[in-house]
Amino acid sequence: MSARTRLHPPALAVALVALVALAFLLSLSIGPSAAGLGALFGQLTGGEADTAILIMREIRLPRALLALLIGAALGTSGAALQGFLRNPLAEPGVIGVSAFAALGAVIALYSGLSALVPIALPACAIGGALLAVLILQVLSGGASTLTLILAGVALSSLAGALTSLALNLSPNPFAVQEIVFWMLGSVTDRSMTHVFLAAPFILVGLALLLASARSLEALTLGEEAATTLGVDLARTRLLIVLGTALSVGAATAVSGVIGFIGLVVPHLLRPLVGHRPAALLPVSALGGALLLLAADIAVRLVTPGTELKLGVLTALVGAPFFLWLVVSSRSGRGA
Amino acid sequence: MRLEARAITVRAAGRAIVEEASLTLVPGEFVGLLGPNGAGKSTLLRALAGILPHEGEVLLGEEAARRLSSRQRARALAYLPQERLVEWDITVREVVALGRHPFQRRFAQLTPEDQAAIGAALEDVDAHHLATRPARVLSGGEKARVLLARALAVGAPLLLADEPMAGLDPFHQLHVMEILRARAHAGTGVLTVLHDMTLAARFLDRVVVMNCGHIVRSGPPAEVLDAALLEDVYAVTPLIGEHRGSRWLLPWSRTSRRPSQD
Numbered sequence: 001m002s003a004r005t006r007l008h009p010p011a012l013a014v015a016l017v018a019l020v021a022l023a024f025l026l027s028l029s030i031g032p033s034a035a036g037l038g039a040l041f042g043q044l045t046g047g048e049a050d051t052a053i054l055i056m057r058e059i060r061l062p063r064a065l066l067a068l069l070i071g072a073a074l075g076t077s078g079a080a081l082q083g084f085l086r087n088p089l090a091e092p093g094v095i096g097v098s099a100f101a102a103l104g105a106v107i108a109l110y111s112g113l114s115a116l117v118p119i120a121l122p123a124c125a126i127g128g129a130l131l132a133v134l135i136l137q138v139l140s141g142g143a144s145t146l147t148l149i150l151a152g153v154a155l156s157s158l159a160g161a162l163t164s165l166a167l168n169l170s171p172n173p174f175a176v177q178e179i180v181f182w183m184l185g186s187v188t189d190r191s192m193t194h195v196f197l198a199a200p201f202i203l204v205g206l207a208l209l210l211a212s213a214r215s216l217e218a219l220t221l222g223e224e225a226a227t228t229l230g231v232d233l234a235r236t237r238l239l240i241v242l243g244t245a246l247s248v249g250a251a252t253a254v255s256g257v258i259g260f261i262g263l264v265v266p267h268l269l270r271p272l273v274g275h276r277p278a279a280l281l282p283v284s285a286l287g288g289a290l291l292l293l294a295a296d297i298a299v300r301l302v303t304p305g306t307e308l309k310l311g312v313l314t315a316l317v318g319a320p321f322f323l324w325l326v327v328s329s330r331s332g333r334g335a
Numbered sequence: 336m337r338l339e340a341r342a343i344t345v346r347a348a349g350r351a352i353v354e355e356a357s358l359t360l361v362p363g364e365f366v367g368l369l370g371p372n373g374a375g376k377s378t379l380l381r382a383l384a385g386i387l388p389h390e391g392e393v394l395l396g397e398e399a400a401r402r403l404s405s406r407q408r409a410r411a412l413a414y415l416p417q418e419r420l421v422e423w424d425i426t427v428r429e430v431v432a433l434g435r436h437p438f439q440r441r442f443a444q445l446t447p448e449d450q451a452a453i454g455a456a457l458e459d460v461d462a463h464h465l466a467t468r469p470a471r472v473l474s475g476g477e478k479a480r481v482l483l484a485r486a487l488a489v490g491a492p493l494l495l496a497d498e499p500m501a502g503l504d505p506f507h508q509l510h511v512m513e514i515l516r517a518r519a520h521a522g523t524g525v526l527t528v529l530h531d532m533t534l535a536a537r538f539l540d541r542v543v544v545m546n547c548g549h550i551v552r553s554g555p556p557a558e559v560l561d562a563a564l565l566e567d568v569y570a571v572t573p574l575i576g577e578h579r580g581s582r583w584l585l586p587w588s589r590t591s592r593r594p595s596q597d
Contacts, residue, residue: 086422222420230409
């Protein structure tokens with residue numbers, strides 16, 4: 001089954017790169033204003049299209065760049081966590097990492113720290129994500145799917161409760177509304193400042209995650225066999241923990257919580273790379289970028305008036321998908 | 336390359352699971368590690384493989400194992416865990432290819448040398464025809480052979496196997512013993528945990544017997560495996576016979592006392 005559906009890995013990567021490029025261009029050209037690619041080309045050929053350029057550069061470019069980066073971060077961290085925990089249900093959103101990152105970001109926003117020092121926003125979110133991954137590692141050392149999911153539920157609830165507490169105690173209802181909206185998850189109305197704030201952390205995080213690829217491959221045989229194949233488990237764990245915290249933390253800091261990308265993307269791509277955890281990492285980065293760019297285009301097209309939040313859309317599609325995965329893994333092998 | 340273990344002690348929760356165990360394994364030798372459940376066989380094997388922290392010294396060739404990098408150690412010593420884990424739906428060939436992990440560079444393709452080792456290992460365990468099948472859907476016997484091929488593909492001068500025959504039917508038990516013996520007699524030092532006395536008596540060059548965390552006997556099976564040992568260590572009375580110059584031992588009844596628990 002896997003052997004038959006498998007594509008030549010470079011062919012899959014090339015196809016995904018092409019699709020990501022296409023989605024990126026579409027993302028630049030779709031929006032409430034008429035500024036489209038045609039106008040852009042008009043400008044290039046000497047026409048009058050200054051406004052179009054301005055809209056694209058100031059409004060749509062940061063939006064597209066963030067969707068690209070955040071999608072890549074979520075897709076890769078999902079694939080890496082699944083490989084490391086050897087569990088197809090592991091995902092930053094499901095296991096509570098995103099919720100803790102959001103809590104960190106809310107603390108930064110709420111305390112006014114991020115207004116004083118902009119870098120505090122990604123830093124606090126990364127700190128939150130790091131805390132969640134570390135707690136999870138302790139709770140689920142060599143754990144079953146059930147333990148992992150339960151730990152994730154507990155972490156998400158805790159982060160949710162603390163976030164609610166912060167909002168509850170807020171003296172300023174407008175700040176509350178702003179934070180609640182932000183938490184729904186979106187890349188709308190972001191500027192290049194947000195891109196510069198998040199991109200370095202996301203890129204470093206992605207590099208760390210990709211560096212774990214070979215070890216994830218050997219972990220297919222379990223921790224003992226992997227150790228005797230020369231895998232340094234402590235180093236691999238460090239790469240995954242830091243890589244996930246940096247990429248998911250920074251992504252959540254600028255976008256709010258966007259769930260299920262890390263669950264859906266690796267699941268769809270896994271058969272196409274012959275189920276190999278190492279090969280899954282780079283294509284999940286591309287797949288995540290593609291899916292989030294596409295979803296962000298969809299929210300603009302489907303409900304142009306009150307734009308659906310990106311995080312709401314991914315949850316609407318992702319949560320039933322997650323449920324279906326749980327059900328099918330139950331009937332499959334008792335996971 | 337020879338393996339020498341000096342006074343290995345492994346503790347868990349303050350208790351010594353293995354105490355002051357010393358043994359050597361030389362190239363070309365097929366050695367069995369025997370003993371009742373809880374004697375410390377798997378623990379000793381894991382300590383030798385570098386998975387468990389331990390007191391005492393393990394030498395691989397002339398070098399102390401703890402001074403080798405994890406990669407150097409992985410090239411010197413292959414380990415086959417008892418639990419037959421394959422976590423993703425990768426193919427049999429990809430499982431066996433994981434044995435070449437200690438030799439691969441990051442992002443590098445398999446070299447012709449890797450391919451040769453993988454092909455030879457699949458051939459050795461008679462699993463060439465399974466190469467493109469997903470490893471997780473194999474039968475128990477097939478999976479055991481494929482994971483053995485993974486360990487063989489390392490091509491390490493030392494091979495430690497933890498109960499590779501567990502759960503296999505007689506045909507596959509004999510097959511695995513034949514594969515291990517062939518590998519040993521081709522120059523690899525092979526140490527395997529097993530429970531079957533007759534297989535031990537027929538195939539092994541030497542047996543090492545553990546009880547309650549200690550190595551209690553070591554020597555050729557003909558000298559070590561007898562009724563007295565089985566009664567002492569396993570608390571069973573065996574039937575013993577001979578067939579074409581080989582001895583068979585069949586544990587027949589429990590003796591009145593329980594196996595010694597220190």
